[in-house]
Amino acid sequence: MSIDNQKLGADIFCEALASEGVDLMFGIPGGVVLPLYDKINKYGHKIRHILSKQEQGGGFAADGYARATGRTGVALATSGPGATNLMTSIINSMMDSIPVVYITGQVVEELTGTDAFQEADVIGMSMPVVKHSYFVTHAKDIRRVVREAFYLANTGRPGPIHVDFAKNAWITKAQYDENPRMDLPGYIPIPEVCSNSDIQKLDELLEKDGVKPVILAGHGVEISHATKELFEFAKRHNIPVINTLLGLGSFPQGDPLWLGMVGMHGDAVANFITDEANLIIAIGVRFSDRITGRPVEFVKGKTFVHIDIDPSEVNKIVPAGLPLLGDAKDILSRANRLLGEHKFTNWWKHIGDLKEKYGFLDFKWCPAPPKGYLSQPRLVKMISDATDGNAIVSSDVGRNQMWTGRFYRFRHPNSYLSSGGLGSMGYGVPAAIGAALGVPDREVWAICGDGGFTMNMQELAVIAEHNIPVKIAIMEDASLGMVRQWQNLLFDGNLSSIHLHNPDFVKLAEAFGIKGFRAETYEEAKKSIDKMRKIKGPALITFKVYPDEHVFPMVPPNTPLHKQALKDEDLLKKS
Amino acid sequence: MIKTSRYIVAAKLQNSPGVLARIAILFRKFNVNIQAVDASPVDEKEEFHKIEFILETTKNDNDFEIVMKKLARLVPVIEVRYFKQPKLF
Numbered sequence: 285m286s287i288d289n290q291k292l293g294a295d296i297f298c299e300a301l302a303s304e305g306v307d308l309m310f311g312i313p314g315g316v317v318l319p320l321y322d323k324i325n326k327y328g329h330k331i332r333h334i335l336s337k338q339e340q341g342g343g344f345a346a347d348g349y350a351r352a353t354g355r356t357g358v359a360l361a362t363s364g365p366g367a368t369n370l371m372t373s374i375i376n377s378m379m380d381s382i383p384v385v386y387i388t389g390q391v392v393e394e395l396t397g398t399d400a401f402q403e404a405d406v407i408g409m410s411m412p413v414v415k416h417s418y419f420v421t422h423a424k425d426i427r428r429v430v431r432e433a434f435y436l437a438n439t440g441r442p443g444p445i446h447v448d449f450a451k452n453a454w455i456t457k458a459q460y461d462e463n464p465r466m467d468l469p470g471y472i473p474i475p476e477v478c479s480n481s482d483i484q485k486l487d488e489l490l491e492k493d494g495v496k497p498v499i500l501a502g503h504g505v506e507i508s509h510a511t512k513e514l515f516e517f518a519k520r521h522n523i524p525v526i527n528t529l530l531g532l533g534s535f536p537q538g539d540p541l542w543l544g545m546v547g548m549h550g551d552a553v554a555n556f557i558t559d560e561a562n563l564i565i566a567i568g569v570r571f572s573d574r575i576t577g578r579p580v581e582f583v584k585g586k587t588f589v590h591i592d593i594d595p596s597e598v599n600k601i602v603p604a605g606l607p608l609l610g611d612a613k614d615i616l617s618r619a620n621r622l623l624g625e626h627k628f629t630n631w632w633k634h635i636g637d638l639k640e641k642y643g644f645l646d647f648k649w650c651p652a653p654p655k656g657y658l659s660q661p662r663l664v665k666m667i668s669d670a671t672d673g674n675a676i677v678s679s680d681v682g683r684n685q686m687w688t689g690r691f692y693r694f695r696h697p698n699s700y701l702s703s704g705g706l707g708s709m710g711y712g713v714p715a716a717i718g719a720a721l722g723v724p725d726r727e728v729w730a731i732c733g734d735g736g737f738t739m740n741m742q743e744l745a746v747i748a749e750h751n752i753p754v755k756i757a758i759m760e761d762a763s764l765g766m767v768r769q770w771q772n773l774l775f776d777g778n779l780s781s782i783h784l785h786n787p788d789f790v791k792l793a794e795a796f797g798i799k800g801f802r803a804e805t806y807e808e809a810k811k812s813i814d815k816m817r818k819i820k821g822p823a824l825i826t827f828k829v830y831p832d833e834h835v836f837p838m839v840p841p842n843t844p845l846h847k848q849a850l851k852d853e854d855l856l857k858k859s
Numbered sequence: 860m861i862k863t864s865r866y867i868v869a870a871k872l873q874n875s876p877g878v879l880a881r882i883a884i885l886f887r888k889f890n891v892n893i894q895a896v897d898a899s900p901v902d903e904k905e906e907f908h909k910i911e912f913i914l915e916t917t918k919n920d921n922d923f924e925i926v927m928k929k930l931a932r933l934v935p936v937i938e939v940r941y942f943k944q945p946k947l948f
Binding site: 407408411412415416419436467468469470471475594595596599600603 | 934
């Protein structure tokens with residue numbers, strides 16, 4: 285074989301990415317990835333490279349892109365500090381099962397282990413928080429590794445794949461192989477698939493006397509593209525559907541079967557119903573502690589039907605009376621063929637009573653703040669109404685996140701982008717960038733707290749540079765709001781290190797060349813939101829919100845769901 | 860005294876630098892202690908290796924089974940077999 289037929293590793297990598305369908309990547313160059321960046325422009329017509337301002341921003345953008353599109357995101361960083369900055373994003377993708385291929389540079393192989401300049405053992409660091417990772421030292425391995433990385437990331441239970449490239453990989457040569465053979469004898473995307481007779485056992489459970497069923501629909505429904513099958517299943521059996529935070533959007537939110545979100549800051553009715561139910565049909569959920577309250581009490585008297593693709597999630601937190609392993613779409617469509625129909629009239633009567641008593645999707649547990657301040661849930665609803673629930677919305681983490689989940693009425697799946705498992709502040713703005721670039725025909729909003737916004741506000745430069753039409757709403761209360769709520773309610777009001785010294789966000793936006801708005805009344809808010817929506821490019825608004833507006837219901841840690849606090853006094857009395 | 864259990868675990872896998880670290884990190888996450896470890900090729904071709912462990916844990920049988928399922932989920936791991944070691948003393 286003549287050496288002339290061979291290509292540089294950097295070229296092989298770019299061609300491999302394009303061949304895997306990548307058309308967008310986020311990255312920041314540095315010493316050991318310079319040979320790659322020397323070539324990357326040559327492939328600009330196939331792969332658009334967005335220069336992030338900090339690697340975490342790039343990682344979150346790739347993660348947001350993946351959530352909004354369902355395709356695999358790509359984020360790149362150089363060795364050492366570039367790679368360590370990417371870590372939070374890698375963990376974020378792992379916790380929420382998001383397909384992202386994270387690329388890092390590494391010092392030349394001869395220097396590994398010498399504490400060379402910008403050397404960090406990033407494979408060692410990311411090992412506990414990736415689906416899989418690779419260290420590549422030669423061009424000959426690039427094509428196969430890229431193929432495997434994309435296959436692993438977005439099959440079975442999706443997750444992040446980290447590929448660390450020693451500088452040698454870019455500058456050595458090899459033959460380009462369009463169809464490399466994967467070598468993954470240990471990887472089976474769907475390790476176990478339940479039988480039809482397993483699924484039929486569900487009928488027996490639904491036929492039992494006094495059964496009070498609930499469908500708990502999680503992120504897995506969206507990952508599996510099973511929203512239609514879920515809808516048909518719920519309708520056939522007339523079972524209430526409750527979402528987890530990341531499952532929001534997997535079921536139509538105007539449907540009478542939909543009862544909102546469960547969990548620490550879930551809807552009151554959803555929490556009561558989940559608590560009282562004796563048959564939980566869980567689809568693509570992993571029973572986080574934010575859902576179960578106190579697990580020992582949560583499981584009492586309940587039978588769990590656990591539909592999941594990952595056998596290691598079943599029986600992890602709750603005992604699965606009927607585990608149904610496999611792909612949710614397949615299992616639900618088989619169930620729709622195999623099972624009869626149900627009504628559960630008494631159960632629904634009880635649910636109706638609870639709705640009447642505790643309110644539903646209204647502001648019953650959100651008292652209006654004092655004059656001069658705006659209310660976060662009311663602002664979220666305003667954005668929801670203005671966009672008619674059609675936008676993709678990212679949030680940061682904290683009160684803004686809970687209220688966005690509760691008061692934005694999502695009409696479409698894959699529309700609520702939120703750092704659920706990791707709970708990483710600073711997620712909102714970069715995730716919205718990824719979504720807006722990935723789904724250019726949809727309106728994209730980022731609803732942030734002022735704390736979360738300032739954690740990645742450098743990415744405004746990316747938004748301005750590429751005129752990315754992201755609309756940013758900042759809930760400005762000069763506080764780390766959720767921490768403030770906990771300190772108010774659980775630590776005797778001892779406010780410690782939560783006051784924020786904010787810049788003037790309108791001036792900040794304008795300094796980047798982004799149109800800025802400020803609203804201190806609902807009228808101003810409404811007008812500004814309408815104006816922002818008419819702007820073709822990006823826009824930012826800051827709302828003056830009440831710092832002591834608490835999110836209720838609130839299920840304090842390790843507390844059973846039915847003991848949810850609905851107002852300040854429920855918690856303050858106890859302490 | 861905290862009750863501990865012992866397990867004998869064998870994992871058949873693709874060998875590559877760091878594969879033992881991957882497994883040890885998983886055990887650490889679940890606070891499972893490695894008492895003994897041994898690695899060797901499964902066959903003469905050395906295509907696959909097996910790593911055998913004696914593990915000590917305070918986890919109950921159900922939770923330990925989850926650890927084993929997580930182990931089986933690691934991409935280089937092809938097969939996992941394990942049994943509980945009876946306490947002789």
